[in-house]
Amino acid sequence: MSRIRIILQGVFGRRFSRHFLAGMFLFLLVPVAASCQVPAGTDSVPTAQTGVPNQTSATPSPTFDQVIDRVAEREHFFLAQMRHLHPLVETYIQNLKGDEDKALPVSDQYFLGRLNMSKGTQDLSFMGQPGFGRKFVSSLTGLYGMKFLPLGFAQMVVLDDDFERKYYKFTFVRREFLGSVRCLVIDAEPLDKSAKGRFVGRIWVEDQDYNVVRFNGTYSGHERYSYYLHFDSWRMNMRPGLWLPAYIYSEESNLLYRGGHKLHFKAQTRLWGYDLRQAGQNEEFSQIVVDAPQQSVTDQSAAAQDPTPVESQRHWESEAEQNAVERLEKVGLLAPEGDVDKVLQTVVDNLIVTNNLTIEPEVRTRVLLTSPLESFTIGHVIVVSRGLLDVLPDEASLAMVLAHELSHIALGHRLDTKFAFNDRMLFPDENTFQRLDFARDQADEDAADKKALEILTKSPYKDKLGNAGLFLKALQEHAPELKNLIRPHLGNSLASGKSTRMSALLTSAPQLQPERTDQIAALPLGGRIRVDPWSDKIELIRTKPVAILTSSEKMPFEVTPFYPYLTRLSDVGSEKVTATGPAN
Numbered sequence: 001m002s003r004i005r006i007i008l009q010g011v012f013g014r015r016f017s018r019h020f021l022a023g024m025f026l027f028l029l030v031p032v033a034a035s036c037q038v039p040a041g042t043d044s045v046p047t048a049q050t051g052v053p054n055q056t057s058a059t060p061s062p063t064f065d066q067v068i069d070r071v072a073e074r075e076h077f078f079l080a081q082m083r084h085l086h087p088l089v090e091t092y093i094q095n096l097k098g099d100e101d102k103a104l105p106v107s108d109q110y111f112l113g114r115l116n117m118s119k120g121t122q123d124l125s126f127m128g129q130p131g132f133g134r135k136f137v138s139s140l141t142g143l144y145g146m147k148f149l150p151l152g153f154a155q156m157v158v159l160d161d162d163f164e165r166k167y168y169k170f171t172f173v174r175r176e177f178l179g180s181v182r183c184l185v186i187d188a189e190p191l192d193k194s195a196k197g198r199f200v201g202r203i204w205v206e207d208q209d210y211n212v213v214r215f216n217g218t219y220s221g222h223e224r225y226s227y228y229l230h231f232d233s234w235r236m237n238m239r240p241g242l243w244l245p246a247y248i249y250s251e252e253s254n255l256l257y258r259g260g261h262k263l264h265f266k267a268q269t270r271l272w273g274y275d276l277r278q279a280g281q282n283e284e285f286s287q288i289v290v291d292a293p294q295q296s297v298t299d300q301s302a303a304a305q306d307p308t309p310v311e312s313q314r315h316w317e318s319e320a321e322q323n324a325v326e327r328l329e330k331v332g333l334l335a336p337e338g339d340v341d342k343v344l345q346t347v348v349d350n351l352i353v354t355n356n357l358t359i360e361p362e363v364r365t366r367v368l369l370t371s372p373l374e375s376f377t378i379g380h381v382i383v384v385s386r387g388l389l390d391v392l393p394d395e396a397s398l399a400m401v402l403a404h405e406l407s408h409i410a411l412g413h414r415l416d417t418k419f420a421f422n423d424r425m426l427f428p429d430e431n432t433f434q435r436l437d438f439a440r441d442q443a444d445e446d447a448a449d450k451k452a453l454e455i456l457t458k459s460p461y462k463d464k465l466g467n468a469g470l471f472l473k474a475l476q477e478h479a480p481e482l483k484n485l486i487r488p489h490l491g492n493s494l495a496s497g498k499s500t501r502m503s504a505l506l507t508s509a510p511q512l513q514p515e516r517t518d519q520i521a522a523l524p525l526g527g528r529i530r531v532d533p534w535s536d537k538i539e540l541i542r543t544k545p546v547a548i549l550t551s552s553e554k555m556p557f558e559v560t561p562f563y564p565y566l567t568r569l570s571d572v573g574s575e576k577v578t579a580t581g582p583a584n
């Protein structure tokens with residue numbers, strides 16, 4: 001299992017308004033649902049080979065045993081597919097303290113890696129290989145040392161390495177919709193109570209092809225000092241006939257482990273970056289062959305002239321910028337350019353226009369797909385993490401984050417042009433955070449803070465800066481406990497024990513009042529940005545604000561359970577497949 005030791009993650013979402021004057025962020029709280037629709041894929045890569053899918057509707061009604069056998073067959077197919085897929089896996093854990101009704105995070109942990117289930121499973125079938133599932137479940141035993149393993153969480157993508165009717169007692173519960181997908185709800189208990197690592201709990205099976213789309217429970221047969229966590233594992237329909245793991249929520253409130261210590265935590269695991277073709281060099285090569293020849297050649301001959309030294313320097317810098325951005329996108333850390341960037345860019349434009357700034361080449365924005373709260377610039381590209389976008393309570397706070405980065409650009413703080421040498425982009429994915437570093441020195445940081453304040457006071461956000469200051473206060477307050485969330489991996493820290501970015505805004509901000517339900521300083525992780533785990537494309541989640549009833553529902557920076565809105569590709573996807581088909 002090759003593991004990238006990397007960053008953090010988050011969730012939450014609200015619709016950013018396109019036109020700041022028409023309506024600022026309309027920020028309130030968003031329901032706790034990292035709903036993630038599956039956009040249509042572009043074509044059928046792992047061919048789903050759905051066994052006997054459509055016959056099921058023709059066959060009047062299969063018996064319950066037949067359904068279970070089909071589920072088992074689909075589950076084995078799923079495992080075989082997973083051997084070839086290597087999504088990014090991010091787990092963010094918040095350790096809690098206090099009574100169950102008001103437990104607060106006291107520390108946190110973060111892991112990012114690439115899932116690799118091919119090791120030790122050389123055969124095509126997983127059947128009759130007792131080692132696989134047991135091995136992975138046993139790594140959860142690291143828990144009793146209070147040491148969480150990313151692999152342990154990632155492994156909750158698997159129901160049972162050899163799921164068969166003969167090992168379980170199944171009970172049909174009811175039919176139920178998850179999103180737009182009708183499911184059979186079935187309880188499963190291992191017949192052999194002492195069997196280790198068998199699933200115990202409830203499964204949701206979509207009623208067309210009988211793929212498992214959700215399972216909720218734990219594994220059986222723990223030993224004295226090892227425990228299996230409880231988890232709620234969700235899959236999404238990413239390819240025709242193929243449902244792949246996207247979200248896992250886990251929590252324990254009273255798990256006793258060795259020494260009588262209690263384990264009390266909640267954790268989110270997210271998977272994305274399934275489509276490896278994005279990093280596929282063959283495809284790029286063929287694109288070059290097809291697209292490149294004439295135009296670029298003729299264009300250049302028209303302007304056949306050496307650039308001035310200043311132009312050369314600019315060109316060199318944008319080459320470095322391009323290299324770094326492309327590398328991050330290839331690793332699966334940067335979302336492809338899209339609609340969310342347009343929203344961010346609108347806010348940046350608001351700042352530029354009202355301050356009469358002239359910046360060449362123009363400023364662009366991109367979203368880092370991970371949860372730790374951070375922002376940084378790569379040349380003239382402002383990057384904001386998904387986690388940070390999630391927790392920002394309003395548009396003024398977003399403007400504050402963007403103004404700081406814009407200031408680096410306006411002040412001419414340069415990207416290290418070492419990235420213009422292409423050999424520096426050739427490194428293993430897991431070294432991304434060592435090799436790509438966009439942090440600035442303190443002098444640059446201070447200068448950017450100062451400039452940003454100037455920009456903001458001349459901007460349309462000038463009367464709302466109290467909110468931004470309030471967000472910074474919340475950030476400062478939680479920085480000691482949430483060290484792994486409020487910690488940059490590529491840029492500079494937003495807040496640490498010592499300093500807080502844009503701290504001048506703190507003084508004008510109102511008092512933090514955690515008990516007041518109408519004061520929202522920061523949102524929970526998870527509701528603003530929806531990621532397509534297959535393509536890494538992102539969009540803003542459109543949800544109606546939910547009124548906060550008690551202060552315990554505010555949950556600033558906290559993780560919450562997942563309830564993605566499930567859809568079938570065939571429900572919404574067929575037209576999109578046709579429409580976007582030839583593009584890639």
Ligand SMILES: [Zn+2]
Pocket residue numbers: 404405408440444445448492
């Ligand atoms: Zn900075």
